[in-house]
Amino acid sequence: MLITDKQQFEKGIKRVLISEEELNEALDKCAKWIDKEYEGKPLLLVSVLKGAFIFLADITKRVTIPCEVGFMAAKSYFEGTSSTGNVEITYDLAKDISQYHVLIIEDIIDTGRTLKTILAELSRRKALSLKVVTLLDKPDRRVVELDADYSLFTIPDHFVIGYGLDYGEYYRNLPYIAEYGED
Ligand code: IMP
Ligand code: MG
Numbered sequence: 001m002l003i004t005d006k007q008q009f010e011k012g013i014k015r016v017l018i019s020e021e022e023l024n025e026a027l028d029k030c031a032k033w034i035d036k037e038y039e040g041k042p043l044l045l046v047s048v049l050k051g052a053f054i055f056l057a058d059i060t061k062r063v064t065i066p067c068e069v070g071f072m073a074a075k076s077y078f079e080g081t082s083s084t085g086n087v088e089i090t091y092d093l094a095k096d097i098s099q100y101h102v103l104i105i106e107d108i109i110d111t112g113r114t115l116k117t118i119l120a121e122l123s124r125r126k127a128l129s130l131k132v133v134t135l136l137d138k139p140d141r142r143v144v145e146l147d148a149d150y151s152l153f154t155i156p157d158h159f160v161i162g163y164g165l166d167y168g169e170y171y172r173n174l175p176y177i178a179e180y181g182e183d
Pocket of ligand 1: 076
C-alpha cells in the first residue's frame, strides 16, 4: 500500500523504544569493539540490505581502522509482521572473501532464519573469520539456534520500525527505533 499522508504515517509510530542518543552511545561502543577486534586484519563489513543500511553507514563512520564494505540482500517472505521461513539471497557480494575477516552487520535477529541462511552461504566461502554484529536481538522469537557475537540492544517481542527497519517499506527514515502499532 502506498502512503502519502503524513498523519496516517505518524499513526503507525506507537512509541519510541530506542532514542537517537541511546543509538549514538551504543554505536560508539560497538565501533570501538570493532577497532580493537580487527586492528591489523583485512576487514570486510558485510551489510544485509535493506534493513541494515543506516546501521552500516553509522558504524562505518565511527570505525577508525582500514575496512571495506560489501552488500548482500535477503528476502524473507512475510505474512503481516511474521516471516514464513523462506529466505532467498537476492543480491550477493561481488568478491572472493577468502582473504578477509568478514563481519556481518545485521539490523535484527528475529526468528534467526535470515542470518542462518547468510551464515551458511558465507561459511562455504572460507573467510579468515566470520562474525556477526546485530543492532537488535529479539531472542523470544528465535526458531533456529543462533547468537550474534555482538548485539547492541536486546528487545522484547514487539514489531519495531525506524533506523532502517520497515513496515511495508515505510518508516526506514525515522532516526530512532519505535514500536509499530496499528492506530
Ligand atoms: P528473521 O526472522 O531473523 O529471519 O528476520 C528476518 C528479517 O525480518 C529481518 O532481517 C528484518 O528485515 C525483518 N524483521 C524481523 N523483525 C522485524 C521487526 O520487528 N521490524 C522490522 N523488520 C523486522
Ligand atoms: Mg524488512
